[in-house]
Amino acid sequence: MENDKKIAVLIDADNVSDKYIKFIFDEISNHGTPTYKRIYGDWTKPQLGSWKTVLLKNSIMPIQQYSYTSGKNATDSALIIDAMDILYSNNVDGFCIVSSDSDFTRLAARLREAGMYVVGMGEKKTPTPFISACEQFKYLEVLATIRTDSMETTEKQGKQGTQKEGMEDRDELIKSLQIIITESSDEDGWAYLGEVGKRLNKRHPDFDTRNYGHAKLTPLILSLQSFEIQSRKTNNPHITHYYIKNKLKK
Numbered sequence: 673m674e675n676d677k678k679i680a681v682l683i684d685a686d687n688v689s690d691k692y693i694k695f696i697f698d699e700i701s702n703h704g705t706p707t708y709k710r711i712y713g714d715w716t717k718p719q720l721g722s723w724k725t726v727l728l729k730n731s732i733m734p735i736q737q738y739s740y741t742s743g744k745n746a747t748d749s750a751l752i753i754d755a756m757d758i759l760y761s762n763n764v765d766g767f768c769i770v771s772s773d774s775d776f777t778r779l780a781a782r783l784r785e786a787g788m789y790v791v792g793m794g795e796k797k798t799p800t801p802f803i804s805a806c807e808q809f810k811y812l813e814v815l816a817t818i819r820t821d822s823m824e825t826t827e828k829q830g831k832q833g834t835q836k837e838g839m840e841d842r843d844e845l846i847k848s849l850q851i852i853i854t855e856s857s858d859e860d861g862w863a864y865l866g867e868v869g870k871r872l873n874k875r876h877p878d879f880d881t882r883n884y885g886h887a888k889l890t891p892l893i894l895s896l897q898s899f900e901i902q903s904r905k906t907n908n909p910h911i912t913h914y915y916i917k918n919k920l921k922k
Contacts, residue, residue, distance in 0.1 A: 677704030677765040680758045684771035685713030690726045695815040701874035712751045748775045772798040780805035846898050865914040
């Protein structure tokens, strides 16, 4: 399955803003599991100082690469060398290259020649050759807009329930579920609950239904009062599949 792929996520800090990191890893969870999370840059430069908290929070390994010569991008070379080392290790099924730089065009093409699944991510200024070299390419501005719109939709729906304890966590859970359902639903808005739960755990490793007072995911979601749940029979009378849908705005 596509979303069971082991993916190496390699980020060019010189060409990506730290504000996109959450969106990047949310999107990666739709394609597979990030087994390598590395970011490349000259961390002695003051302009990269804002990355520190982001790297710690998301467990991303910073790779130091000094700029030995003016005008030469040493960061690109370090990322490319690491990508080839990872390729030959045979430990991954695919790569996510995060950059708006066309210098990674040949790398993306080479990885695909080796049978790797390659996802590119960058801003809309990314040159066409790099975009075309990837199997899929995601614009960071679009990923950010999707998540922001989903959060605004949740706020417009209004807060449900009267419990005060843990409500901040519950609100964040609702927002995450809204986004995942929007991404994985069919044309009628229904998403398979098993897949939704799987993506939720990938995005939030500390998620546990027991944190919210429920033993299973279905009763927890029902308690949130922000979603519709539908049961569907299968050929096996002992197995029922559940689907979830965002409630429409009133």
